[in-house]
Amino acid sequence: MKRRALDMLLVSVALVVLWQALHWRVGEEGLASPAATLRQIGEELESPRFWRHVAETAIAFGWALLYSAGGGLVLGLWFGFRRLAGEVAEPVLTAFASLPKVTLYPIMLLVFGLGLPAKVAFGAIHGIVPVVLFSMAAVRNLAPVLTRTARVLRLDARTTALTVLLPAALPEIVSGLRIGFSLTLLGVLIGEMFAAKRGLGFLIMNAIGLNDSGTIMTVATLLFAFAALANAALLALDRHLHHRGD
Amino acid sequence: MxxxxxxxxxxxxxxxxxxxxxxxxxxxxxxxxIPPSEMALALGRLMAGPAMWPHAAKTFGNVAWAFLIAVLAGATIGVVLHALPGLRRALDPWLATWYAVPVFVFYPLFIVLFGMGDAPIIAIAFLFSVAAMTIATLDGLGRIPRVLRKTARVHRLTPIERALRIDLPSAFPYLLTGVKLALAYAFIGVIASEFILSGFGLGHEISFAYNNFDNRTMYGLMLFLLTAVVLINLVVQRIERRELRRRGR
Incomplete structure (x- = not known):
């Protein structure tokens, strides 16, 4: 544990040194220095205007995550349990996973209009596929005796999902959720960068337009810190669940 | 069927x-x-006309560069990290969080570093796809059965012989997965950059058509782009499946 903390510290220091070196190379215009960014982070965290943008993104992200995780789980369990449905869906899903979904954003905007629903839908279509694919694979790889027992006990679909499939497939499902989490955040941010008047993606886009590298690095650092913390927590949960049985 | x-x-x-x-x-x-039949008609008209092709060439060219550099760099980084377990352990959590970084924010930095033009977009797409290749390479090298490494030692293979005869064939399926992911991410990186940042390429053309309420062009371009990506992915998938079958998996 001590070693890990030391590793973490060393890599962080290396990154900051690299950042500072790049700053010297390209100047204030191209990249704000780490110290200036830190100062601005302190200021922004005290400004209510900044928190309104954070809240806007957080609400969109929360809803998108709810849809991608919840919807992905339901679909994944179903596709895993019903083999034919899974076989029908899988190639379509893998093809969809590798599409540049940005292409579809105008459709989202035309269907849902400018605003929250389009962002939520766009985030959700980014995150849902890995959740479906991981939960589907997890259920398929379960010992057949589990699903057979559920059938013998004549459990209905809901009880089967909640008491048999979900607990047994949980470790892989958490792995899928971890990837889905990052992609959902990416989707919401791209959505805000393309068409929004509020939110962190809009702040970044606006700063890119004004060539305000301080704000860009401030938002990017805070986003990265948030994503890295959430990811570390999910990774820890993931490892804990995967080693539960050993 | x-x-x-x-x-x-x-x-x-x-x-x-x-x-x-x-x-x-x-x-x-x-x-x-617009109805799907009209999308197909719009696609036909776009493909017959000269307006779309320069943008398509630009987009696919940028994807190809980003993809090639990412595969080579990702494999190299993977090999280096595999050889230095201490460094790898330190970087592992960062690799796992890589895709949480919105790399598009570095566009202004890349413009200062590389100038206007294609290089900043290629750099963004490269950053997007290099991590997938690195992770896949590490996966593949980490899963070489220990017996193969021992056999290599028994036969006193030189490091180069071992790399070519043991490591590469054994890690090949994982490398292919990495290549597949790198390609998908290169597409996403290039097109998303064109969409929100650049003034040229298919991504920009779609966003331009959207802003001008030109639904015919927009849906035609979308159909073209998505069909092309799906076809390319199918080819890669077929190669992957054939290789896996040849290896008896």
Whole structure:
């Protein structure tokens, strides 16, 4: 544990040194220095205007995550349990996973209009596929005796999902959720960068337009810190669940 | 055709037919979506005309550069990290969080570093796809059975011989997965950059058509781009499957 903390510290220091070196190379215009960014982070965290943008993104992200995780789980369990449905869906899903979904954003905007629903839908279509694919694979790889027992006990679909499939497939499902989490955040941010008047993606886009590298690095650092913390927590949960049985 | 394949064809065909019907009946407004048949017509017109091809060439060229550099760099970084377990352990959590970084924010930095033009977009797409290749390379090298490494030692293979005869063939399926992911991410990186940042390429053309309410061009371009990406992915997938079968997996 001590070693890990030391590793973490060393890599962080290396990154900051690299950042500072790049700053010297390209100047204030191209990249704000780490110290200036830190100062601005302190200021922004005290400004209510900044928190309104954070809240806007957080609400969109929360809803998108709810849809991608919840919807992905339901679909994944179903596709895993019903083999034919899974076989029908899988190639379509893998093809969809590798599409540049940005292409579809105008459709989202035309269907849902400018605003929250389009962002939520766009985030959700980014995150849902890995959740479906991981939960589907997890259920398929379960010992057949589990699903057979559920059938013998004549459990209905809901009880089967909640008491048999979900607990047994949980470790892989958490792995899928971890990837889905990052992609959902990416989707919401791209959505805000393309068409929004509020939110962190809009702040970044606006700063890119004004060539305000301080704000860009401030938002990017805070986003990265948030994503890295959430990811570390999910990774820890993931490892804990995967080693539960050993 | 398999039963699942028939179902899949039926469901997808049915969805397209339903969409066509809803659009024709006016349940979906023309300003939202044009009927699929008209999308196909628009695609035909775009492909016959000269306007789209320079943008397509630019987009696919940028994707190809980003993809090639990412595969080479990702494999190299993977090999280096595998050889230095201490460094790898330190970088592992960062690799796992890589895709949480919105790399598009570095566009202004890349413009200062590389100037205007294609390089900043290629750099963004490269950053997007290099991590997938690195992770896949590490995966593949980490899963070489220990018996193969011992055999290499028994036969006193030189490091180069071992790399070519043991490591590469054994890690090959994982490398292929990395290549597949790197390609997908290169596409996403290039097109997303064109969409929000650049003034050229298919991504920009789609966003331009959207902003001008030119639905015909927009849906035609979308159809072109998505069909092209799906076809390329299918080819890669077929190669992957053939390789896996040849290796008896």
């Amino acid at each position: 398999s039963r699942a394949g028939a179902w899949r064809l039926g469901i997808l065909g049915g969805a397209v037919a339903l969409l066509e019907l809803l659009c024709r009946l006016g349940a979906i407004k023309k300003i939202t979506m």
